[in-house]
Amino acid sequence: MNKERPYLTKRDGKYEIKVRVKAGHLSLEQLQALKDISEKYGAGEVHLTIRQEVLLFDIEEEHIEEALKRLEAVGLRGGSAGFRVRNITCCVGKRCKNCAWDPVALARELDEKYGEMELPGAVKIAVSGCPFPCIRPQFNDIGIIGRTKTHVDEDRCDGCGKCIEVCKMRAITLNEQKKATINEKKCKMCGRCMLNCPISAISIERQGVTIMIGGHGCWPAFSGETLAKMVKIEDVVPLVGRILEYYKKNALPKEKRLRPLVKRIGIERLKKDLLKGIEVLM
Numbered sequence: 001m002n003k004e005r006p007y008l009t010k011r012d013g014k015y016e017i018k019v020r021v022k023a024g025h026l027s028l029e030q031l032q033a034l035k036d037i038s039e040k041y042g043a044g045e046v047h048l049t050i051r052q053e054v055l056l057f058d059i060e061e062e063h064i065e066e067a068l069k070r071l072e073a074v075g076l077r078g079g080s081a082g083f084r085v086r087n088i089t090c091c092v093g094k095r096c097k098n099c100a101w102d103p104v105a106l107a108r109e110l111d112e113k114y115g116e117m118e119l120p121g122a123v124k125i126a127v128s129g130c131p132f133p134c135i136r137p138q139f140n141d142i143g144i145i146g147r148t149k150t151h152v153d154e155d156r157c158d159g160c161g162k163c164i165e166v167c168k169m170r171a172i173t174l175n176e177q178k179k180a181t182i183n184e185k186k187c188k189m190c191g192r193c194m195l196n197c198p199i200s201a202i203s204i205e206r207q208g209v210t211i212m213i214g215g216h217g218c219w220p221a222f223s224g225e226t227l228a229k230m231v232k233i234e235d236v237v238p239l240v241g242r243i244l245e246y247y248k249k250n251a252l253p254k255e256k257r258l259r260p261l262v263k264r265i266g267i268e269r270l271k272k273d274l275l276k277g278i279e280v281l282m
Ligand code: SF4
Pocket: 091, 092, 093, 096, 097, 098, 099, 100, 128, 129, 130, 131, 132, 133, 134, 135
């Protein structure tokens, strides 16, 4: 690994460039640039990593600067390697019919603020739009999971049953008056019922995100612990900043991921240290 530029890896005399991809989205212009670089200087194929980065293979040393310039021209750069905030991953967001807010905008904002921040170890962050998370945020150092608590307006509900069909948790039934009723103990707060009600009889009662810390996707994989079950979306960027600063300040030399720090300090103490002044909605 190149110490100055850890996103360059030498293999068999040639280089691999790891390219950061903000929130897992690439424009056609960016795709074209990746194609051009790979065709002109590389292997003619790329690999998409589990962290939504793109790997460009087989670049000769003499072409690295040109390749990096071509990437820069379309707003891409190498990164997501070494002891720093790695590529921040995100689900497809509002383009998913079951997404009740905009996780992509949040992931992009997090990337603007903290992308590539140097730290005592690698910190992986993922954002998902709902608690049935395609992007597996629970196996990241910081996992952000959208939650939407819904409310049925019984005066409007006509008992069509569409919300019952889409609820994965079987949390909705019709009461004696043929009105939808949500069992709060079963409800995971995904918002699907609201998004699928044909007459908008279901609305948002509360919206926010669950924050998990200390997850780990390598073998063996560990799910993170819940730092806060629901915080406001506008509090996420400062809270993530606080977690990263805390890690910087408190990590022991051997704590190269957040998990050992979470285990050593304990989640209850971390809640006290990290959530001061942050409103926890549930
Ligand atoms: S995580 Fe949820 S909101 Fe995001 S794409 Fe998957 S199902 Fe849709």
